[in-house]
Amino acid sequence: MxxxxxxxxxxxxxxxxxxxxxxxxxxxxxxxxxxxxxxxxxxxxxxxxxxxxxxxxxxxxxxxxxxxxxxxxxxxxxxxxxxxxxxxxxxxxxxxxxxxxxxxxxxxxxxxxxxxxxxxxxxxxxxxxxxxxxxxxxAPVSDIRIHQDGNRITCSSEGIYPQPELTWSTEPPSNTTLNETTRIQKTEDQLYNISSSLTGPDGPDLIYSCSIRTRRNQKTETFIKPGEKTGEQLLIRLNLYFLLSDGKNCRE
The missing domain is CATH 2.60.40.10 (Immunoglobulins)
Structure with missing residues (x-):
């Protein structure tokens, strides 16, 4: 009922x-x-x-x-x-x-x-x-998958109706244009699968947001792409850790 x-x-x-x-x-x-x-x-x-x-x-x-x-x-x-x-x-x-x-x-x-x-x-x-x-x-957007392959980030979702729209954004906002490619496929059930890939700009850490929406439904998934600064900071922390550890061992 x-x-x-x-x-x-x-x-x-x-x-x-x-x-x-x-x-x-x-x-x-x-x-x-x-x-x-x-x-x-x-x-x-x-x-x-x-x-x-x-x-x-x-x-x-x-x-x-x-x-x-x-x-x-x-x-x-x-x-x-x-x-x-x-x-x-x-x-x-x-x-x-x-x-x-x-x-x-x-x-x-x-x-x-x-x-x-x-x-x-x-x-x-x-x-x-x-x-x-x-x-x-x-057929609302129920699940968004986002992953990185090399320098390319891909966002996708399946089984949507009516035809969805996909938009990318970054935080902080990027000063360069995001080079994206979006593909939409129609299934035998007349539903839509959507996939979009972009090559992210180089620079500091960015949070990428992928939003997929229809006339009554919207969902957003985020992805953090580590930049060079993150790697350098991690290396400095590791070196500092080992230096402190060696100094402690010497005192003992």
Missing amino acids: CPLGAAVRHITGHAFHFFTSSCGFIVQAELNVFLVSCVFRQSCLLPCQIQLGSDPLIHWYQVSAGDLLVHSYYHNKDQLGKQNQNFKNRTSLILDQISTGNASLLLKEVNIQDEGRYKCYTSTSTGYKESFINLQTE
Whole structure:
């Protein structure tokens, strides 16, 4: 089950209803139109209400893909004989809540092809109603790998959607231009892998930060590249340690 909580905000004169759910992030931007953000390979709840009354009928369609039939319910049971194969074994209604006005659809194993506009058509003995849902699939940045190979530093991440952006920065800021090369690959699942390499400037110790972001998610990983000064300081400390140790041994 995917519980929902609700809050209402007003932004530039428009009412926005924000719903948080374990099955997605939902925003109601206008009457009977919802924006739902669903996580790739997880379950997601598409909200819909049905008027109270007898003989409930519920049809869910993926409008953006040509009115594909996603799920149907009438005669007091699911009717899946004409369900599109893309949604087979992945949809369900909350059957014990239809009588209280809940016609929401639970969509399992959300994929990239599920993105688009959906229509929920409902009717009872008291009338009919249509509402629309814009579904966005998200595969957030979950892990960033950063490593050094010679004078080249590489940052990469995999399995992201939508197409991510990658930016480099240094602390302290570098006076020279970072020479970077970024490559993006698309997988069979329509996800994105991103990798970027740069040749860091010579000089004092620098902290490199690699940030990867999408429309709803951002993650940053840092890497400390030791400069010549660090090596010199370490060598001085080692020499001093051995000198002190030898002096102590002589006194003993």
